[in-house]
Amino acid sequence: MxxxxxxxxxxxxxxxxxxxxxxxxxxxxxxxxxxxxxxxxxxxxxxxxxxxxxxxxxxxxxxxxxxxxxxxxDPKVWKASGHLDGFNDPMIDDKQSNKRYRADMLIENEIAKLRSKEKAEKADELQQLLDTAGSRDGLCEDLYNIIMDYEIRAPESGAFEWTEVRQFNLMFETQFGATSSGGDGDDxxxxxxxxxxxxxxxxxxxxxxxxxxxxxxxxxxxxxxxxxxxxxxxxxxxxxxxxxxxxxxxxxxxxxxxxxxxxxxxxxxxxxxxxxxxxxxxxxxxxxxxxxxxxxxxxxxxxxxxxxxxxxxxxxxxxxxxxxxxxxxxxxxxxxxxxxxxxxxxxxxxxxxxxxxxxxxxxxDAYREEEVNGNTRTVLKMNPELAPTKVGIFPLIKKEKLQSLAHDITNELREDYNVLYDESGSIGKRYRRQDEAGTPFCITVDFDGVESEGEDTVTIRYRDDMTQDRVPVSRLKEVIDDKMKEWSPENS
CATH class of the missing domain: 3.30.930.10 (Bira Bifunctional Protein; Domain 2)
Incomplete structure (x- = not known):
């Protein structure tokens, strides 16, 4: 596989x-x-x-x-923390596309591009200028001069038509209270x-x-x-x-x-x-x-x-x-x-x-695509503790006897887990839907388990390796808990 x-x-x-x-x-x-x-x-x-x-x-x-x-x-909190005066990014606009970029990131991308082209000396030179930006004519001026001197172009348009670099405060500002002035001020x-x-x-x-x-x-x-x-x-x-x-x-x-x-x-x-x-x-x-x-x-x-x-x-x-x-x-x-x-x-x-x-x-980290019998299976092999739905419960077909037991199991397991009842579509499609949702366990109620002598049994199917076990209904919680404890990323 x-x-x-x-x-x-x-x-x-x-x-x-x-x-x-x-x-x-x-x-x-x-x-x-x-x-x-x-x-x-x-x-x-x-x-x-x-x-x-x-x-x-x-x-x-x-x-x-x-x-x-x-x-x-209180706004004084942000004055004290430094956010009011210093929580800024240096921004520059491409005049042709009206796209806005962080000036320092433009330069970092140019450095990475130079290194990929094995132009290490020029990349080191540019890195040195970036590291010392702000020590010459001020941060915005230094970044602008670097971009202009090295002819760094806009990533999307390829244009070389830049505005000046200016600081952009990242905090959202609003006014407080019914008497707010709607503009800058103490409110x-x-x-x-x-x-x-x-x-x-x-x-x-x-x-x-x-x-x-x-x-x-x-x-x-x-x-x-x-x-x-x-x-x-x-x-x-x-x-x-x-x-x-x-x-x-x-x-x-x-x-x-x-x-x-x-x-x-x-x-x-x-x-x-x-x-x-x-x-x-x-x-x-x-x-x-x-x-x-x-x-x-x-x-x-x-x-x-x-x-x-x-x-x-x-x-x-x-x-x-x-x-x-x-x-x-x-x-x-x-x-x-x-x-x-x-x-x-x-x-x-x-x-x-x-x-x-x-x-x-x-x-x-959980995402996988697996080739299974000529078909592609998409599955999220995440830690069962994180899975949004822990257990899917399916009657094999829409027959009252199967549906009744499936509903009983759903109601019982719901006390301990987030569960999903599904009777729509083929059993294979229902498995695939739950694989994509990361559901670690799927329980199928079939006639073999309902009509057998003694206690009702069901099939429990495991997401990661698609193996199945037949389990008495009374042991479902025990089996699920044990499997959740045993899970590790190495075995998924």
Whole structure:
């Protein structure tokens, strides 16, 4: 049996729509760029991932608690965090096509193109200019000069007609309250571009009321919004997205050890999710590429159909955030260590994972096309714990005796699993539909099992290898639970 893995993003997009995982938002009106809706199967997959993350963070740690902070916050929060002044991308427009591009990414693409043509010397020269952009005439001016000097053309039109490079703030701005002026002013608020700041401004509340002592963590899942000008690659980069973040507060001096601990722990979580090890890697940020607040940072990357990309970041944010909010709010955000009898502002180790990117990773990693008896079978071999539907239940044909038992089994298993009853189409087509949905178990009720002496039996079919067992109805839950525990990506 020949097996083909996913090699095209278009293939994933097509399956995601046809099997009700993900739809383009407002599709009947032509769609809204870089905004997507989760369909019946997608919302279940997303929930399963979210629940496993939440359990791994809060339920399995005595010193990590949850939070759900508001999307709207006082604008001073974003002033303190640096987002109001510095959360920008340098943008440039192609005058011919009116397409907008990130200037630094245009240059990075040109460098990659030069390397592919084995023009290493010129690529290194261009990389050096990019690395030092901002140190000559200012960032926008330097990027513009590089693009002009190296005659970098627009990727789509091939034109060399550029506007000036200018900074574009990524935060969505709106007005707050019934008396809003509708323009710039004191009533302006922002849709949060990240969930982390909601944790930092609640640090003292949580520490005081949840009786937490350093080291401790605060976990949160929530929506964030970024007005990405160049948003593409399906749900990998969207304007509305969901983050799962945990900020871990530690004593200064222990931050290096804690950073290493959480980086290892987060990589183990991705493997436990069922993602193949060879598709995962850790990419450390070089010192000259670190964010202004970071002592250390690393990306956990997955090899998507679009190449190696970040799915999660682990960062040592030092005491930057709490110090900033202490200064701007005038509130004490320090911690008093009773054992050491000293007061300090904790350092923060952050784990930040994109929930939508994780959904895309799970779908991409699970996708297979297999040649079976001259036909192509598309199947999602994902971890059964993540599968939107755990069990499909089918009467072999539409006969009352078979339908009755199938309904009884459906109702019984529904107490423990998300199940689907289906009596439409041939049994082969029903299997194929569930293969594409990632359903790990399909139960078929037939006359051999209903009319046999003694206890009723059914056929249970396993998604990954298509083998089947005949099982007494009373043992179905036991068999399903055992098979779910036995599953591993190596055996799928």
């Amino acid at each position: 020949s097996v083909t893995e996913l090699d095209s993003l278009d293939t994933l997009v097509s399956l995601a729509k046809s099997r009700s995982f993900i739809f383009q938002s407002s599709e009947i009106y032509g769609g809204l760029g870089a905004v997507y809706d989760y369909g019946p199967l997608g919302v279940e997959l997303k929930r399963n991932i979210r629940d496993l993350w939440w359990e791994s963070m809060t339920q399995k740690h005595d010193n990590i608690v949850g939070l759900d902070s508001a999307i709207f916050m 302006s608020v922002y849709l949060r571009p990240e969930t982390a700041q909601g944790i930092f401004v609640n640090f003292k509340n949580v520490m005081d009321t949840a009786r937490q002592q350093v080291p401790f963590g605060i976990a949160q899942v929530g929506k964030a919004f970024r007005n990405e000008v160049v948003a593409r690659q399906f749900i990998f980069r969207m304007r509305e997205f969901e983050q799962m973040e945990m900020q871990y507060f530690v004593e200064p001096g222990t931050d290096g050890e804690s950073y290493d601990h959480w980086l290892q722990k987060r990589m183990e979580w991705h493997k436990a999710l069922g993602i193949r090890e060879e598709k995962l890697r850790v990419e450390d940020h070089p010192e000259d590429k670190l964010a202004h607040y970071a002592e250390a940072a690393a990306d956990i990357q997955y090899e998507y159909p679009i190449g190696w990309q970040e799915v999660e970041g682990v960062h040592n944010r030092t005491d930057f955030d709490l110090s900033q909010h202490k200064e701007f709010s005038g509130k004490k955000l320090s911690y008093y260590d009773q054992k050491k009898e000293e007061r300090y502002i904790p350092y923060v180790i952050e784990t930040s994972i994109g929930l939508d990117r994780t959904v895309m990773m799970v779908l991409a």
